[in-house]
Amino acid sequence: xxxxxxxxxxxxxxxxxxxxxxxxxxxxxxxxxxxxxxxxxxxxxxxxxxxxxxxxxxxx
Amino acid sequence: xxxxxxxxxxxxxxxxxxxxxxxxxxxxxxxxxxxxxxxxxxxxxxxxxxxxxxxxxxxxxxxxxxxxxxxxxxxxxxxxxxxxxxxxxxxxxxxxxxxxxxxxxxxxxxxxxxxxxxxxxxxxxxxxxxxxxxxxxxxxxxxxxxxxxxxxxxxxxxxxxxxxxxxxxxxxxxxxxxxxxxxxxxxxxxxxxxxxxxxxxxxxxxxxxxxxxxxxxxxxxxxxxxxxxxxxxxxxxxxxxxxxxxxxxxxxxxxxxxxxxxxxxxxxxxxxxxxxxxxxxxxxxxxxxxxxxxxxxxxxxxxxxxxxxxxxxxxxxxxxxxxxxxxxxxxxxxxxxxxxxxxxxxxxxxxxxxxxxxxxxxxxxxxxxxxxxxxxxxxxxxxxxxxxxxxxxxxxxxxxxxxxxxxxxxxxxxxxxxxxxxxxxxxxxxxxxxxxxxxxxxxxxxxxxxxx
Amino acid sequence: xxxxxxxxxxxxxxxxxxxxxxxxxxxxxxxxxxxxxxxxxxxxxxxxxxxxxxxxxxxxxxxxxxxxxxxxxxxxxxxxxxxxxxxxxxxxxxxxxxxxxxxxxxxxxxxxxxxxxxxxxxxxxxxxxxxxxxxxxxxxxxxxxxxxxxxxxxxxxxxxxxxxxxxxxxxxxxxxxxxxxxxxxxxxxxxxxxxxxxxxxxxxxxxxxxxxxxxxxxxxxxxxxxxxxxxxxxxxxxxxxxxxxxxxxxxxxxxxxxxxxxxxxxxxxxxxxxxxxxxxxxxxxxxxxxxxxxxxxxxxxxxxxxxxxxxxxxxxxxxxxxxxxxxxxxxxxxxxxxxxxxxxxxxxxxxxxxxxxxxxxxxxxxxxxxxxxxxxxxxxxxxxxxxxxxxxxxxxxxxxxxxxxxxxxxxxxxxxxxxxxxxxxxxxxxxxxxxxxxxxxxxxxxxxxxxx
Ligand SMILES: Cc1cc2nc3c(=O)[nH]c(=O)nc-3n(C[C@H](O)[C@H](O)[C@H](O)COP(=O)(O)OP(=O)(O)OC[C@H]3O[C@@H](n4cnc5c(N)ncnc54)[C@H](O)[C@@H]3O)c2cc1C
Ligand SMILES: Cc1cc2nc3c(=O)[nH]c(=O)nc-3n(C[C@H](O)[C@H](O)[C@H](O)COP(=O)(O)OP(=O)(O)OC[C@H]3O[C@@H](n4cnc5c(N)ncnc54)[C@H](O)[C@@H]3O)c2cc1C
Numbered sequence: 001x002x003x004x005x006x007x008x009x010x011x012x013x014x015x016x017x018x019x020x021x022x023x024x025x026x027x028x029x030x031x032x033x034x035x036x037x038x039x040x041x042x043x044x045x046x047x048x049x050x051x052x053x054x055x056x057x058x059x060x
Numbered sequence: 061x062x063x064x065x066x067x068x069x070x071x072x073x074x075x076x077x078x079x080x081x082x083x084x085x086x087x088x089x090x091x092x093x094x095x096x097x098x099x100x101x102x103x104x105x106x107x108x109x110x111x112x113x114x115x116x117x118x119x120x121x122x123x124x125x126x127x128x129x130x131x132x133x134x135x136x137x138x139x140x141x142x143x144x145x146x147x148x149x150x151x152x153x154x155x156x157x158x159x160x161x162x163x164x165x166x167x168x169x170x171x172x173x174x175x176x177x178x179x180x181x182x183x184x185x186x187x188x189x190x191x192x193x194x195x196x197x198x199x200x201x202x203x204x205x206x207x208x209x210x211x212x213x214x215x216x217x218x219x220x221x222x223x224x225x226x227x228x229x230x231x232x233x234x235x236x237x238x239x240x241x242x243x244x245x246x247x248x249x250x251x252x253x254x255x256x257x258x259x260x261x262x263x264x265x266x267x268x269x270x271x272x273x274x275x276x277x278x279x280x281x282x283x284x285x286x287x288x289x290x291x292x293x294x295x296x297x298x299x300x301x302x303x304x305x306x307x308x309x310x311x312x313x314x315x316x317x318x319x320x321x322x323x324x325x326x327x328x329x330x331x332x333x334x335x336x337x338x339x340x341x342x343x344x345x346x347x348x349x350x351x352x353x354x355x356x357x358x359x360x361x362x363x364x365x366x367x368x369x370x371x372x373x374x375x376x377x378x379x380x381x382x383x384x385x386x387x388x389x390x391x392x393x394x395x396x397x398x399x400x401x402x403x404x405x406x407x408x409x410x411x412x413x414x415x416x417x418x419x420x421x422x423x424x425x426x427x428x429x430x431x432x433x434x435x436x437x438x439x440x441x442x443x444x445x446x447x448x449x450x451x452x453x454x455x456x457x458x459x460x461x462x463x464x465x466x467x468x469x470x471x472x473x474x475x476x477x478x479x480x481x482x483x484x485x486x487x488x489x490x491x492x493x494x495x496x497x498x499x500x501x502x503x504x505x506x507x508x509x510x511x512x
Numbered sequence: 513x514x515x516x517x518x519x520x521x522x523x524x525x526x527x528x529x530x531x532x533x534x535x536x537x538x539x540x541x542x543x544x545x546x547x548x549x550x551x552x553x554x555x556x557x558x559x560x561x562x563x564x565x566x567x568x569x570x571x572x573x574x575x576x577x578x579x580x581x582x583x584x585x586x587x588x589x590x591x592x593x594x595x596x597x598x599x600x601x602x603x604x605x606x607x608x609x610x611x612x613x614x615x616x617x618x619x620x621x622x623x624x625x626x627x628x629x630x631x632x633x634x635x636x637x638x639x640x641x642x643x644x645x646x647x648x649x650x651x652x653x654x655x656x657x658x659x660x661x662x663x664x665x666x667x668x669x670x671x672x673x674x675x676x677x678x679x680x681x682x683x684x685x686x687x688x689x690x691x692x693x694x695x696x697x698x699x700x701x702x703x704x705x706x707x708x709x710x711x712x713x714x715x716x717x718x719x720x721x722x723x724x725x726x727x728x729x730x731x732x733x734x735x736x737x738x739x740x741x742x743x744x745x746x747x748x749x750x751x752x753x754x755x756x757x758x759x760x761x762x763x764x765x766x767x768x769x770x771x772x773x774x775x776x777x778x779x780x781x782x783x784x785x786x787x788x789x790x791x792x793x794x795x796x797x798x799x800x801x802x803x804x805x806x807x808x809x810x811x812x813x814x815x816x817x818x819x820x821x822x823x824x825x826x827x828x829x830x831x832x833x834x835x836x837x838x839x840x841x842x843x844x845x846x847x848x849x850x851x852x853x854x855x856x857x858x859x860x861x862x863x864x865x866x867x868x869x870x871x872x873x874x875x876x877x878x879x880x881x882x883x884x885x886x887x888x889x890x891x892x893x894x895x896x897x898x899x900x901x902x903x904x905x906x907x908x909x910x911x912x913x914x915x916x917x918x919x920x921x922x923x924x925x926x927x928x929x930x931x932x933x934x935x936x937x938x939x940x941x942x943x944x945x946x947x948x949x950x951x952x953x954x955x956x957x958x959x960x961x962x963x964x
Contacts, residue, residue, distance in 0.1 A: 012475035014473075014929070015935035015936060016931030023381070035926070036925070036927065041927070043900070074959050081957040103880070103941050104880055107881065111884060112576050115571055118571070119567055119568075122567050123590075124568070125568060125583065129578065129579045130577070131576065135576040143883055146883055147880055158962070158963070363940065364941070368937075368959065372959075387937050393942065428559075434563070464915060464918070466944030467918050470923065470926075473932070473935070474926050480925070480926070484925045485821050485839045485842050486817060486918040487843040488815065489555050489559055489816070492915055492918030505533040507526050510605065510609035510610070
């Protein structure tokens, strides 16, 4: 599991974004990053989760 | 909700405090002293004595000081004891302020969800095992008399004039540094073909060169075959690649590693790995859903900061938060002279994981502060992915580099690229400028290293 | 394409080297020595002597050393000279390796796009002004005799037994530290109501307390009204809020700031700002499109690392790259004892820019390494936005904090949130753990500080 997670082309996300994604069950691969160099920030995860909720009505 | 934490080391006390923040009732059971091995017998005493030795070394080698100083071991130990006591009392105070009940004694599993301490039964909803680790012994070199473990080193009555340190890992290299800095005759014996075998090979080479430069006799690919106590000294027969050797010293320090210590809790039937470490998932939950483990008992790497991080994750999960222990970088720092830092991946590890690693290297002699503090021996190496240019690892040897490990970890955690790093303005003159230099070297435009 | 760089300090030499990487032909003109003020007379000599003094201070206050050391000023100066020479030669070597032509002499503007040096005319396509700054003088305290500037301090024949330092900015606080560490009787005079008036007020307070604790007499809201040279000492009349005071010392050091020095290039008619700094845009281009400026001549802040960063931007733009000088954080570091770091915004500045700043504060006494190195005086403060939780600034006072400024800058540049920071594993025991502690304090769950 560790190897797969650290594998290249992994999604670049800040630590708190990784953690929030886990908390909300968000797939980081689908989130667009707006941080330096396109890194996914906590804000990005939050925005994505809200958009999903607005669209589908159900939890992401 | 009630949590019993067994063990008051970094894992245990951090867990107890974080649990209180989350509104959990906590009893912490500790057999010896809060602060654990780390505060009382390992991290702190070693760093305090290394600091004392460094003050001596710097003074003794400074051409601008008159009056040759001499190192008073007993006074250094007494000062170290004060440091330890101050920090231990600090932890006691923090636990008290947080409302943690601390129970003294050896905990054992009780019936159902309970532990027993000196006949007292304490029930829990969750149990956190934070029982740490114990030293690995060498059959051919049993401790006793002039053969000691790392704990004893920091409380010796007198400084030995000669020492053989057996084990070239972090603790061994620190012990060899300590004694050589205060003028002892030191042998360092390592079974593998280099010191610090887990780290970048360039790091090992530099550390060997630096120690040898101060007179430490480094014996790699060498094993202790036999020990003979001669009363006033111990004689060790080493079997090495080049045949047998004999070394002799007043003191032998065995520092050949540690092993997880579930102790009486082994009887819970928790799943263990091949090393004997309690197996956990990323939430630090063991094979029994109400039992968590954190710190050394959950296996390597054996660092207090790993213990802190795991402990917090464990109690957050008990409180229903979905945190996970999944750092990209857990710094390894060795407080030897020179210091060693290893954060993230080495080139070899990176290649194994499918990256296309490249590296950049900068000698510390290129850094103004290193020269201006008489500390220009050593180097820093940056490992990054050749395609994405993301920083994967940082490896350094040099006096003072320990304080750069935090930034290195942040770079790896933040997926910083070398392009990003090159644009972070680092103050002049500091050692931390080496980060800019490394990034520029990676980009083919170093300022303070001649381009070949 | 041909570039002439005037001035071989941090701005000038970094520009010349970067320009060569970009394939630009470069002539660098330097009137004194490459390395500029910084390497030869400021950053490096001050840090080398502060290091020497710190080795003495640490040794003299260590209960584990026998034999009271004494500080030999001349030997310290001689060692400092060697450090400076080694670094200056290093820069000469780097320039040579990069293929930069170095011309000695004072450059003046020539006709058209040329400069003249001792009658030689050198044509250029682009000119970079990297002429640095010069000390501001005090009318009532002209330099000469026992009244010296910062340059002279580092080459005094003898250490003064008593000193008045006039100016409580970075250079003044460093000079006061230096002399007080080696046992001189020191007065420090500042016209504003606190030392380091540009920084966080808590920082000023701590520095004042620490200096006072070592016996430095700090006079804030005080101005030199009159100076009388008594031959073996100088007497200064200070006008203070509480009326007049008199102080006397063997040496007076004037460190009341610096001012940009375009020198002969003022005649080019470049636009200057109210301070006399050459105005530039973010590409470091002046009002003449073929003239760029970088470093002190382009105005404050006066730091070598700012000079490096601007210089690289300037030449990158000459080469057609669209880089810009727009850092979010330019660290301020003062290498006094204790050291001072200020990175990014203070709370006040953050509020002015429309953030909703909050702050967290951690005393260094909460950090194991600080206690184990006898350096627990001081604190760290994190400023972050209350809404986004993005780190806006870090302000610290304490022995050894200078090496933490790079990480602080990285946090600000990478828009790290306190949540991100709390998850970066920092090694134990290091000062850098204060970052985790600050982040946890901001999140209301500090581990090593009691929550009230
Ligand atoms: C010489 C040396 C130097 C080191 N230096 C560093 C360093 O600089 N930095 C670093 O990060 N790491 C260092 N380490 C490693 C570090 O000490 C450990 O990683 C750390 O102590 C692990 O913390 P822990 O809480 O898991 O266990 P410990 O600190 O070992 O604490 C476990 C505690 O549990 C108690 N306990 C165990 N079983 C029971 C029971 N059944 N009932 C009650 N109490 C029990 C023990 O008495 C002990 O106090 C060093 C180790 C050594 C040997
Ligand atoms: C006491 C003191 C301590 C300091 N400590 C630090 C510190 O620790 N860290 C830090 O970052 N900053 C420090 N500074 C500030 C730092 O020295 C300056 O910011 C830095 O030197 C600016 O670099 P520069 O290249 O712009 O100019 P300078 O270093 O001043 O270099 C300018 C060069 O241009 C040459 N020159 C000028 N005009 C001409 C001409 N017409 N023709 C030919 N050559 C010319 C000069 O001879 C000089 O060598 C300190 C300053 C002082 C006074």
